[in-house]
Amino acid sequence: MHVVILAEFATASGGAEKVAVESARGLAEAGARVTFIQAVDGPADALLDHPGIGRVPLSLPDVWSLPAWRGAVAGIWNGEAARRLTAALAALPEPADCLHLHQWSRAFSPAVLPVLLAQSAPLVLTLHDYFLACPNGVFYRFDQGAPCSLEPMSARCLAAPCDPKSRLHKAVRVGRAAALRVAAGRDRLDVIHVSDASLARMAGMLAGRALRHHRIDNPVRVAPGAPAEPERGDAVAYVGRLTAEKGADLVAEAARRAGLPALFIGAGPLDDALRAQGAEVIGWRSPSEVGEILRSRARAVCAPSRWYETGPLTIYEALAQGIPAIASNRSGAAEKVRHGETGLVVAPEAEALAEAFRTLKDDSLVARLGRAAHAAYWQAPPTLAAHAQALLGLYGGLTDEAAHHHGDRAGHSNGEPVVAAMR
Known part of the structure; x- marks a missing residue:
């Protein structure tokens, strides 16, 4: 073929x-x-x-x-x-x-x-993403910092100042969405x-x-191997672009409240703000480097998306390595996390995340979640x-x-x- x-x-x-x-x-x-x-x-x-x-x-x-x-x-x-x-x-x-x-x-x-x-x-x-239906592609109100509740391409959608850049950008995206409907015919x-x-x-x-x-x-391209030992880690890790809709700022604030270090692997518009909150931001790394860093540093990997993220790969990659995952209840990846067994599913709110992070101070709990995550993932792994x-x-x-x-x-x-x- x-x-x-x-x-x-x-x-x-x-x-x-x-x-x-x-x-x-x-x-x-x-x-x-x-x-x-x-x-x-x-x-x-x-x-x-x-x-x-x-x-x-x-x-x-x-x-x-x-x-x-x-x-x-x-x-x-x-x-x-x-x-x-x-x-x-x-x-x-x-x-x-x-x-x-x-x-x-x-x-x-x-x-x-x-x-x-x-x-x-x-x-x-x-x-x-949602570009086949939604002009800005993420079905998210950047002006409100919350998921959208409007019908895509309705009159209220067209009038909403939801674009992350400007109303002019919104107009262009609306034009693209209209062209897409015509093109699909x-x-x-x-x-x-x-x-x-x-x-x-x-x-x-x-x-x-x-x-x-x-x-x-x-x-998910993670090679089979022994599970990590997340109870030896020192930080809550976030991997990906550092933006508000993906909840990077929530990780920093929740970690501060919980008294745990926050480690960010990636880059984005929130770089400086995260560093100002005392977070460790190390920029982008190769996939192999990310794996090594997570195995040595992460007590858990957190993906606290504010938008309805379709399926962030970081959750799957954490589970594959035997690292507990903390997923937003708005994220598609949350369906892969067994709450309280392989990780935690939490609302993308600072205090809810802080409460989840506080539980990560228990080494025995972190070890149990990590082992269960690894075992569950490798029962039916989504390999290449x-x-x-x-x-x-x-x-x-x-x-x-x-x-x-x-x-x-x-x-x-x-x-x-x-x-x-x-x-």
Whole structure:
């Protein structure tokens, strides 16, 4: 099977890119032929260095690197992206059996959807966020610091000053969301959700659209090994971009109240504020370095998202190493945490988190949570191999269906979830 994976970057700098790169590697190791089409110029992750993976850069600019007006136009509808993608697909040495799009908000734009839907191969989208429904992509009111309760693209949504940057940026994002609806047209789309919570929430938001919903976990690239000894750690750790919607400030405040050190691995707009609160911020590290740091320092890993994060990988990676996880009850990853057994599920509020952190002072409790986390995770780990097999099962079903219908992918869907489960 020849699979074409499309992502805007070829490095694992964020969750969507990380999954795109790792799934490409997993598919290649499973025997699939993979073409990885990256929109933006830049380095490629070493995972893409495999004889079964071909890489095609389109050399498009990131819209955030363009002058304001050009970035706005390209963000809404990038005709050049459509032209270059059309040429790249036509030049492939063999036709694609399946197309898998991971991102379209930074360079591709909605303009690539008609190109992909015109191909004879079925198209799959992984929904790492809420851009298919919500203009700002995270279904979050940055003006209120709380999840959104409005119907996406309703009159109240259009008027809400919810964008993290400005009303002008909101207008551009609304234009992109409208263009996306037009680009998708009446064609049926097969979409993958990475958590049960995301599936339930997005299926409701997208009711009435011609979609079929599938459920496959993100891959987690942690090698099997002995569990960590988190009771020897000294800090509560946070891994990822340091922003308010991801709750980085909550970790610092809760740790201060609980009398525990806070360790931040990552960077972002809250860098200086976190350091001012006495937190240790060490910047980005390679995946191997992150693993070593967590195993030596972390009593727990905390992901206290204020937004409805679809499935933060840091929770899965902590559990895989035998480190207790503290997840926001708004996060899709919370469904992987057994409260009081492998970690804690807590509201993203400073005092609730502080109370959870206070319990981490008990070495015996931390040790018990860590051992149980490791044992539970490795009963059915979402490895690259398992992820690849789930994808190949989905691709195979879609290609068989396309062949049965003589390549006609247009049709009606009742929007009911179809579960391709790898939980």
